[in-house]
Every structure is written in C-alpha cells, then in structure tokens.
Amino acid sequence: MNDPILEMRGVSKSFFGIKALRGVDLTVYAGEIHALMGENGAGKSTLMKILSGAYKPDPGGEIRIEGKPVRIDGPLGGRAAGISIIYQELSLAPNLSVAENIYLGREVSRSGLLARGSMREGVGPILERLGADFLPSTLVAHLSMGQRQLVEIARALHARSKILIMDEPTTALSAGESERLFALIRQLRAEGLAIIYISHRMDEVYALGDRVTVLRDGRLVGSLDKPEIRADTIVRMMVGRDVSSFYKKDHDPEAGRGHPVLSAVDMADGQRVKGCSVTVHAGEVVGLAGLIGAGRTEFAHLIIGASPKTSGHLEIESRPVDIRTPGEALDAGIAYLTEDRKALGLFLDMSCLDNINLAVLSRDAKLGYILDRDKARDRANKAFAALGIRAANVGVTAGGLSGGNQQKVLLSRLLAITPKVLILDEPTRGVDVGAKSEIYTIIDNLAKSGTAILVISSDLPEIIGICDRVIVMRAGHIAGEIERTATSPLNQEDIMALATGMEHLDA
Amino acid sequence: MHESSPQAKAVSATASGAAAAAQETRRQRVRLLIRAAGMLPVLLLLCVGFHFLSDGRFFTGQNLGIVLQQAAVNTVLAAGMTFVILTGGIDLSVGSILAASAMAGLTISKLPDLGALWLPVSVVTGLGFGVINGALIALLRLPPFIVTLGSLTAVRGLARLLGADTTVFNPTIPYAFIGNGSLTLIPGIVSIPWLSVIALLVILVSWLVLRRTVLGVHIYAVGGNESAARLAGIKVWAVLIFVYGVSGLMAGLGGAMQAARLYAANGLQLGQSYELDAITAVILGGTSFVGGIGSIWGTLVGALIIAVLSNGLILVGVSDIWQYVIKGLVIIGAVALDRYRLQGSART
Numbered sequence: 001m002n003d004p005i006l007e008m009r010g011v012s013k014s015f016f017g018i019k020a021l022r023g024v025d026l027t028v029y030a031g032e033i034h035a036l037m038g039e040n041g042a043g044k045s046t047l048m049k050i051l052s053g054a055y056k057p058d059p060g061g062e063i064r065i066e067g068k069p070v071r072i073d074g075p076l077g078g079r080a081a082g083i084s085i086i087y088q089e090l091s092l093a094p095n096l097s098v099a100e101n102i103y104l105g106r107e108v109s110r111s112g113l114l115a116r117g118s119m120r121e122g123v124g125p126i127l128e129r130l131g132a133d134f135l136p137s138t139l140v141a142h143l144s145m146g147q148r149q150l151v152e153i154a155r156a157l158h159a160r161s162k163i164l165i166m167d168e169p170t171t172a173l174s175a176g177e178s179e180r181l182f183a184l185i186r187q188l189r190a191e192g193l194a195i196i197y198i199s200h201r202m203d204e205v206y207a208l209g210d211r212v213t214v215l216r217d218g219r220l221v222g223s224l225d226k227p228e229i230r231a232d233t234i235v236r237m238m239v240g241r242d243v244s245s246f247y248k249k250d251h252d253p254e255a256g257r258g259h260p261v262l263s264a265v266d267m268a269d270g271q272r273v274k275g276c277s278v279t280v281h282a283g284e285v286v287g288l289a290g291l292i293g294a295g296r297t298e299f300a301h302l303i304i305g306a307s308p309k310t311s312g313h314l315e316i317e318s319r320p321v322d323i324r325t326p327g328e329a330l331d332a333g334i335a336y337l338t339e340d341r342k343a344l345g346l347f348l349d350m351s352c353l354d355n356i357n358l359a360v361l362s363r364d365a366k367l368g369y370i371l372d373r374d375k376a377r378d379r380a381n382k383a384f385a386a387l388g389i390r391a392a393n394v395g396v397t398a399g400g401l402s403g404g405n406q407q408k409v410l411l412s413r414l415l416a417i418t419p420k421v422l423i424l425d426e427p428t429r430g431v432d433v434g435a436k437s438e439i440y441t442i443i444d445n446l447a448k449s450g451t452a453i454l455v456i457s458s459d460l461p462e463i464i465g466i467c468d469r470v471i472v473m474r475a476g477h478i479a480g481e482i483e484r485t486a487t488s489p490l491n492q493e494d495i496m497a498l499a500t501g502m503e504h505l506d507a
Numbered sequence: 508m509h510e511s512s513p514q515a516k517a518v519s520a521t522a523s524g525a526a527a528a529a530q531e532t533r534r535q536r537v538r539l540l541i542r543a544a545g546m547l548p549v550l551l552l553l554c555v556g557f558h559f560l561s562d563g564r565f566f567t568g569q570n571l572g573i574v575l576q577q578a579a580v581n582t583v584l585a586a587g588m589t590f591v592i593l594t595g596g597i598d599l600s601v602g603s604i605l606a607a608s609a610m611a612g613l614t615i616s617k618l619p620d621l622g623a624l625w626l627p628v629s630v631v632t633g634l635g636f637g638v639i640n641g642a643l644i645a646l647l648r649l650p651p652f653i654v655t656l657g658s659l660t661a662v663r664g665l666a667r668l669l670g671a672d673t674t675v676f677n678p679t680i681p682y683a684f685i686g687n688g689s690l691t692l693i694p695g696i697v698s699i700p701w702l703s704v705i706a707l708l709v710i711l712v713s714w715l716v717l718r719r720t721v722l723g724v725h726i727y728a729v730g731g732n733e734s735a736a737r738l739a740g741i742k743v744w745a746v747l748i749f750v751y752g753v754s755g756l757m758a759g760l761g762g763a764m765q766a767a768r769l770y771a772a773n774g775l776q777l778g779q780s781y782e783l784d785a786i787t788a789v790i791l792g793g794t795s796f797v798g799g800i801g802s803i804w805g806t807l808v809g810a811l812i813i814a815v816l817s818n819g820l821i822l823v824g825v826s827d828i829w830q831y832v833i834k835g836l837v838i839i840g841a842v843a844l845d846r847y848r849l850q851g852s853a854r855t
Contacts, residue, residue: 306738327740336738344738347731349799354724358739361721369720413739 003067005030005194006051006083006163011061013046020046021218023061028163033185033195035209039238039432043218044198048165052085053077065163076105084156085165092140092148099123099136102155126154130184145292146177153184164188165196170204171429174292175458175496182207200432202231203461214238238433247465248440251283251447258282260318261452262334262421264303267312272298274476275311280421280452285443287467288456290499294473296456297339300423304329304336316420330359335414337407339425339456345410348399352391353380355398356412383412388438404435411442422446425456440466464490472498545793546808546841553812557819564822572689572700578814579702580605580761582807584781585788586706586713587637587757589806590750592789593717594730595798596651598751600640601758602781603662608633608762609772610669616680616766623681629763630756636662637755641748651751659782666774674773686767702764706810709757713803726750730798788813791841812837 006028013021021043028034038044049055050063053072057063063070070081078085092101099120100107108115108122120136127136132150134143140151149169156164166185170178185195185208199205205212212229214221214237221237235246262280267273272295280286288296301307303314305323314321316332323329329336338344347355357364357376364372364379380394387408391401398409407427414422424443428436443466447453457463463470472479472495480498484490558565584601591598612629616622636658643654685705689698717723728736729746737743761781766772791809794801816837820830 304738325740325742326738327742330740338735338738343732344734347728347735347799349731350724350727354727358724358728358741361724365721369722371719371721371724373719 002029004028004064005066007062007064007067008047008051009062009064011047011050011063012058013050013055014058019218021050021057024215024218024220026213026220027223028194028196030162030194031189031192032210033189033197033208035205035212036196036198036215037200037205037212037234037238038215038221039434042215042238042432044215045167046218047215048085048167048196048198051078051083051163051165079159079161082160082162083165084159084161084163086149086152086156086167086169088167088169088171092151094141095139097137097139098127098134098143098151098154101140101151102126102136102158104155106159123154123158126157130154130157131180144177145172146174146180149173149177149181150184153188157188161193163194163196165198167198168200168430169197170199170201172292175499176291178204200430201459202234205229205234206231235433246437246440247462248437248444249285249466250444251285251468257284258450258452261316262303262454263315263318264299265313265315267299267302267314268310269298269302269307270310272476273302276473276476276478277312278454278471278478280454282420282450282452283447284469285447285453285455285467287463287470288454288473289458289460289463289470289495290473290479292458294499295476296473297425299473300336300425300454300456303423304334306336330417330419333417333420334423335359335417335419335421336423337411337414337425337427339429341406341410346398346406349397351395352384352389352398352401352409353377353394355409356380356383356394356416359413360416379416380412383409383415387412387442402432402435403430404432404438407431407435407439408442411439415446419451421452421454423454423456426458427455428457428459428462460492460495463495464492470495474499474501545805546791546812549841550808550812550815553815553819557815557822561819561822565819568697570818570822572698574811574814574818575703575706576700577818578810579700579706580764581781581784581788581813582706582810583709583757583761583764584785585792585806585810586709586803587754588782588785588789589713589792589794589801589803590717590726590753591651592730592786592794592796593726593798593801594747594750595733596644596747596750597655597786598637598640598754599652599655599782600636600658600662601754601761601785602778603659603666604633604636604755604758605762605765605778605781606772606774606776607636607662607666607669608759609766609777610666610675610762610774612763612766613675613677613680613772614669616677617675625680625766626682626763629766630759633759633762634752634756637752637758638748640755641751644751645744645747663774666777668774670772670774672774674771676771678770680767680770683767683770686764686769702768705760705764709760710803710807717803722746722749727799730795730800732799784813787838791838812841 004027006026008024008026010023010025011021012019012023024043024047026047036044046055050057051072053074053076063072065081072078072081093104102123103119108119123136130150130153132147134147140148143151169181173181189195197208206229209229210226211223212234213223214234216238224233258281260279261282265277266275267277268275276299278286290296298307302309302312305325305328314323321332323332326336342348353376357379361371362368364375366372377394383389384394389405389408391405398406401409428439431439443453455463455467467490468484470482470490479501482490482494554565564570584605588598588601608629611632612625615628616625640654640658643649644651685701689700690704691698717726725736725741725746728739728741729743733743765777788809789806790796791812792801792805792807794805816834817830820833825833
C-alpha cells in the first residue's frame with residue numbers, strides 16, 4: 001500500500017483536567033473513505049477539531065501529513081495543511097452568492113475592488129466537476145440543503161484540500177440527495193482525496209467505508225478493513241457490549257387494537273400539506289415515513305396547532321376538538337417532540353429541572369401561581385431515574401448534556417403531562433447508539449401502557465423496527481399505508497417505493 | 508439473553524462517569540458562584556477605593572443615606588428593565604414614561620378633593636403606557652427596540668402636553684414623605700430613606716415573581732428560546748405584555764417617587780436618559796442582553812455601582828465632564844468582563 005497521507009500518533013486532548021482524547025492513533029490513506037464512528041462524546045469531534053486547528057492537542061502526540069510532521073495552528077492552519085471540514089451545521093453565509101462563499105476569506109480583488117467576474121469564472125469548473133445544477137452567482141439562501149453541501153465540497157476542492165472530513169453529512173438530506181452525495185464522495189475518492197466520514201448510520205458506513213475506525217470514551221478501540229466491517233462488530237466496539245435486541249418491540253396491537261385516540265381528517269395548510277388524514281389507536285405505534293420535504297413535520301405542526309390550518313378537523317377519542325395553539329394541544333393530551341430540539345425544544349440555559357417541569361408548572365402550582373419546588377424536584381428526579389438520564393443532578397443546565405440525554409429531558413417534559421397521543425419527530429436524531437436503544441424501549445413501554453404514538457422518522461430501519469403500521473407521505477399527500485402482519489413484516493423497499501412514487505412505474 | 512445489558516451499561520457509565528460528574532458539579536457550583544457574586548466585588552472595591560480617596564468621607568451614615576436615595580429610582584426602573592431584558596427585549600421608553608407619570612400625578616394632586624389619588628394615578632399611567640408597548644410588541648410582532656424608541660419620543664411629547672410644557676409645582680403634595688422622609692429603624696442611629704425602602708421592596712417582589720412563580724419560569728423560557736416556549740404551550744404574547752407592563756409600572760412608580768421628592772415635575776426635563784442608566788444597571792448586573800440569563804440581585808448591584816460611582820466621583824472632586832467619560836468606560840469594561848466570565852464558563 002502507498003504511504004499514508006495523514007498519520008496521527010498518540011494524540012491527546014484534555015479540558016480542565018478531563019481527558020477528551022487519550023493517545024489516539026489514526027492513519028488515513030489517499031483515495032480511501034475512512035469512516036470514523038463512536039457514540040456522542042467518544043471524541044470524534046475533538047479529534048476533528050484538532051485536525052482543523054480549532055483545538056490545540058496536548059503536547060506529546062504527533063501529526064504527520066504526507067510523512068512530514070505538521071503543527072496545525074488556528075482555524076486557517078487546517079486549511080493550510082490541506083484539510084477541509086464540512087460540519088454538520090454547514091458554515092455558509094446564506095446572504096452571499098455561491099462564488100463569494102467559496103472564495104470567503106480568500107477574495108480576489110483588483111486594485112482594491114472585488115473581482116466578482118473572475119471569482120465566478122474561478123469556481124465554474126469545480127461546480128461543473130461536481131455536477132452542480134446551480135450557478136456561481138446563485139444566492140446560497142436559495143439552495144437546498146443538498147446543494148449547500150455541494151458548495152461546501154466545492155470550497156474544500158477550491159482550497160486544494162487533500163483530506164476532506166465530513167461530519168454526518170446526510171443528517172439534513174433526503175434519500176435522493178444522499179445518494180447523489182455518495183456518488184460524489186466515491187468520485188472524489190477516485191480522484192485521490194482522502195475522506196474521513198463521520199456517521200452514526202450503519203448503512204452509510206456499509207455503502208461507503210473502505211475502513212472504519214471506532215472511538216470510545218476518547219480512546220481508540222480499533223480499525224476494521226472493508227471485509228471485516230459488520231454491523232454487530234462495530235456496535236460492539238462502539239458501546240463495549242452486544243446489542244442483540246437493538247429495536248425493542250414487545251407491544252403487540254394485533255392482540256387487539258385499542259380504540260382510536262387521534263383522528264386527524266383531511267388536514268391542509270394551503271402550502272406543504274394537501275389534505276392528509278391519519279388515525280392512531282391506543283397502544284399503537286404508527287410510523288410516518290417519507291422523503292425530506294414531503295410535509296411530515298408540517299403535518300405534525302398542523303395537528304398540534306403550531307401552524308394555522310386551512311381545512312381539516314381533529315378528533316380525540318372520537319370527540320371533535322378545536323386546537324389552535326400548541327398549548328391547547330397539550331391541554332387536549334397531544335404532546336409533540338420536535339425534530340429540532342435545540343432550536344424548538346429545549347431551553348439550553350435552563351436547568352433540567354425547569355425543562356422537565358415546564359409544561360406542568362401551572363398545574364402543579366400552589367394557588368395557581370406559586371411554584372411547587374418540591375413537587376418539581378421530585379418529578380425531575382423520577383424522570384431521571386425512569387428514563388436513565390445521565391447528568392450530575394437535575395439542577396445542571398440542559399445545554400451541557402449529550403444529545404441522547406437532552407432528548408430524554410425533552411421527552412420527560414412531554415411525559416409529565418401523561419399524554420394520550422405522543423407525536424415523535426425524529427426521536428433519535430443526533431443520539432448515540434446506546435441512548436437510541438433506550439429511547440426505543442421507552443417508546444415500546446409507552447405503547448404497552450396504551451399511549452397512541454406517531455413516529456416521524458427518516459431512518460427506515462428505525463421505522464421498521466418499532467412501528468406497527470407505516471403511513472407514507474409524498475409531496476404533501478398520504479401516498480399509502482403499510483401494515484405489519486405476522487406473515488408480512490414491514491420492509492424498506494415498499495416504503496421507499498411509496499415515498500418516491502416508484503410504485504406507479506412498476507404498475 | 509441480553510435483557511440486563513441496558514441497565515448494566517447504565518451502571519458502568521454511572522460508575523466511570525462518577526468522578527467526572529462530581530467534577531462537573533463542582534465546576535457548575537463555581538460557575539454559579541461567580542455568576543451570583545458577579546459585580547459584587549467590583550461594588551465593594553469601588554466603595555473602599557472611594558473611601559480612601561475621599562479621606563474617609565464615603566462610609567459615613569449620611570453619605571450612605573445619600574447613595575441609597577440616589578440609587579432608588581434607578582433601581583426601580585432597572586428592576587422593570589430586568590424583566591424586559593430577560594425576555595430578550597429592551598424598553599427605551601422608561602424615562603419618558605416616568606416623566607409622563609409624574610406629570611399626570613402632579614396634575615391630579617392639585618385637584619381639591621382628589622389630590623390623594625395622585626399616587627395611584629401616576630403608577631397606573633405608567634402601567635398603561637407599558638401595556639401599550641407590550642401589546643404592540645406581542646400582538647403586532649414589532650421589534651421592541653423600534654416600538655419603545657417610538658414611545659420614547661411620543662410619550663415625552665405627551666408628558667410636555669400634560670403640563671402645557673411648563674413645570675408643575677405642588678409644595679403640599681400628599682405623601683411627600685416617601686420622597687424625602689426616612690423610615691427610622693433605631694431612633695437617632697439607623698434610618699433608611701423611604702425611597703430606598705420602596706426600591707428594596709421592588710427588588711424583593713421582583714425576585715419572588717422571577718424565582719418563585721410559574722410566570723417567572725415562563726419569562727426565562729421566552730428569553731431563552733421563544734419558539735420552544737411557544738411549542739411548549741407558553742402564551743408568549745401574555746408574557747411579553749406582562750414584562751413591558753411591569754417595566755411601565757416601575758417607570759410610573761419611579762415617576763411618583765421623583766414627584767414626591769421634588770414636589771414638582773417638568774415634562775421636558777424629568778427622566779431624560781434614565782433608560783440608559785436602567786439598562787446599564789441591568790447589564791452591569793450580568794443579565795444577558797439576548798435574554799434568558801440573569802438575576803434581579805445582579806441588577807440591584809448594578810444600580811448601586813452606578814450610584815456609588817456618581818457619588819464617589821463627586822466626593823473625590825472629579826469634574827462633571829470626566830464623570831461621563833469614566834462612567835462610560837466602566838460600562839464597557841463591565842460588559843467586557845462579562846464576556847470574559849461567559850467564555851470561562853462555556854463548555855468545550
């Protein structure tokens with residue numbers, strides 16, 4: 001094999017005495033896709049930030065690029081060393097054009113004036129090579145998430161990077177966009193780039209990875225070559241134990257489906273949702289699948305009154321209800337777990353205690369106004385125990401928790417109202433493997449206790465693993481429904497066919 | 508066969524994380540302490556410094572009484588401002604509302620039979636303007652800066668209208684004692700100006716509302732993440748109307764305090780740029796300008812710092828002009844310090 005393009009030897013990093021990385025080795029070759037895996041907090045992002053120059057490693061380790069020891073200082077250091085990072089939250093300025101974004105920080109000027117024309121010409125060939133379907137002069141604000149990712153990649157190529165690090169690049173992409181991205185990543189590999197690919201999703205690592213390196217608790221667990229890449233091996237390396245029953249589904253609605261709890265009939269918002277109906281029964285977990293942009297979240301927002309509806313009505317336990325605000329939805333027993341817990345769910349500066357109790361403060365209050373602090377503390381402590389939330393105590397701020405624990409805190413807030421209907425929008429997004437499996441157990445237990453649950457998810461194995469029935473949305477409509485029966489389990493192909501409209505082609 | 512593994516994992520994670528968790532608690536505690544103490548050390552340093560620079564004239568019963576009295580009105584305004592800034596808003600109109608409330612109060616106080624009503628009239632006038640601000644911001648979704656910038660000007664005009672653009676005097680205004688009298692705690696030794704008593708009561712009630720009521724949590728929630736608050740079923744509009752109402756109410760109370768102290772009010776001059784002192788006190792007190800973080804005790808310390816600075820600089824004999832320069836630099840320095848503190852507490 002040729003010489004490695006990147007070698008990290010014994011790299012450590014500690015923050016205020018806490019070791020985030022302990023002597024990690026990483027070897028990456030040109031022309032390979034190297035998957036980096038590990039639970040949240042395993043040290044993946046710390047490692048990345050060292051490569052980008054955002055963090056300085058502890059003395060003692062060594063980083064070599066093309067055999068030469070390098071020191072990566074400051075945010076420009078990574079780029080100077082030939083390393084580009086594409087973060088999960090893309091770092092583009094939406095108010096600038098594609099060309100301006102690609103040249104950001106290295107603008108071309110002629111006698112002090114910005115040379116827009118030559119900048120546009122400069123990025124043209126790269127965009128063409130990437131197969132971009134937009135112009136250098138297009139405003140980034142007008143691009144889809146997939147197209148924005150292309151701009152990030154173009155920026156890396158334009159900086160002549162030899163190592164490209166991608167942090168969960170498909171989180172915000174639809175299935176089609178992800179496929180195109182994979183093709184592009186393979187093309188870049190063929191062109192000789194080294195790609196470090198960080199992902200939680202096993203199917204992506206299967207599809208792309210030439211090698212996999214797994215980190216746990218800041219330590220290197222090991223690296224696997226292509227033939228050794230197996231889901232169970234990787235999961236065992238990541239969590240340090242076997243995960244035999246990853247998806248938990250003990251509840252069984254076929255044993256006798258409960259009464260209908262939520263019926264949404266012909267809901268529309270005049271834009272993204274064009275007349276959708278759904279019924280969820282007590283003790284049933286219904287999946288709401290579809291591509292990104294199919295209108296699933298918008299449909300959920302209509303149900304809980306977060307956005308105004310133009311038509312449709314709701315029934316809870318066969319009684320019509322009029323819901324105009326999320327507050328009224330909570331009063332009616334409908335709880336909604338947002339897909340964007342940081343922007344729409346949690347109060348990151350507030351304690352877990354306050355976050356958990358927020359929806360029931362008024363109900364618990366003495367005289368209607370005075371906080372019942374004992375009750376609140378008791379409730380938070382019980383939630384910590386019941387959901388296995390790991391934090392020093394209920395008083396710590398929610399912003400300091402890991403993704404999985406944050407999700408459980410948010411879930412605790414919803415469970416505090418003992419909802420009849422629970423709508424979960426991407427319940428395991430950005431959550432590590434261990435917490436994922438715990439969340440599935442929580443969902444299963446809720447269903448067993450008779451809660452009606454609607455799960456929106458882009459993670460098809462998850463939908464198949466935990467749902468009794470799947471409703472598929474396409475372009476604002478309900479495209480179809482698939483039921484799990486003893487003889488025919490749910491499968492990915494049927495769902496995708498409905499989601500993409502391929503079932504018409506077959507016919 | 509692996510039924511016990513989730514629990515097993517939880518246990519091992521707890522065990523290995525125990526040390527880290529303890530350390531985290533300790534760090535959290537230190538962070539809270541730094542945040543709670545905030546500007547208090549600065550206040551104490553200023554007091555001691557001025558005491559020595561002025562040859563021991565700062566820590567005298569009489570001078571401390573003056574400082575407390577001077578801090579009173581600004582403390583009341585800043586308490587209202589704390590509610591507003593905690594939601595991520597701003598209220599630029601408090602100086603004008605204070606003037607209009609004082610004018611309304613003084614005008615009523617001169618009526619033969621209704622004179623005693625001047626105090627509630629003043630306070631309710633302030634509340635009314637505050638609620639209008641809040642309604643414009645909450646219901647029409649206008650930016651707080653713009654709305655209160657508008658009412659800063661408009662209410663100032665109304666204040667001048669109320670007295671036909673003259674100074675209104677009333678040497679026999681009822682309840683004048685709240686402006687100039689003192690509450691005697693130990694006869695002949697310790698007495699506190701009524702203005703300061705009111706200010707302390709305002710701080711105490713504000714603390715109760717912010718920390719002990721449902722509404723208080725909702726205020727922090729709206730400031731921390733407005734969209735999340737809306738999805739969590741909080742009536743964001745009601746919270747916003749409340750906080751601007753409180754700010755107006757406090758401005759009205761401040762107007763009454765000024766009227767009782769001066770026996771007079773002038774719609775043009777009274778309360779000019781008071782909003783800046785109030786905002787300064789809140790920011791000095793460590794309340795985040797984007798909302799969601801802060802405490803009313805910090806605001807009290809901030810207001811006292813401003814009063815001590817004014818008083819101390821006069822004692823030391825610094826000219827009026829330099830006082831402006833120094834106060835301005837202190838504000839910038841304090842916010843810079845706050846940034847530094849925040850950085851220190853930021854997680855990595």
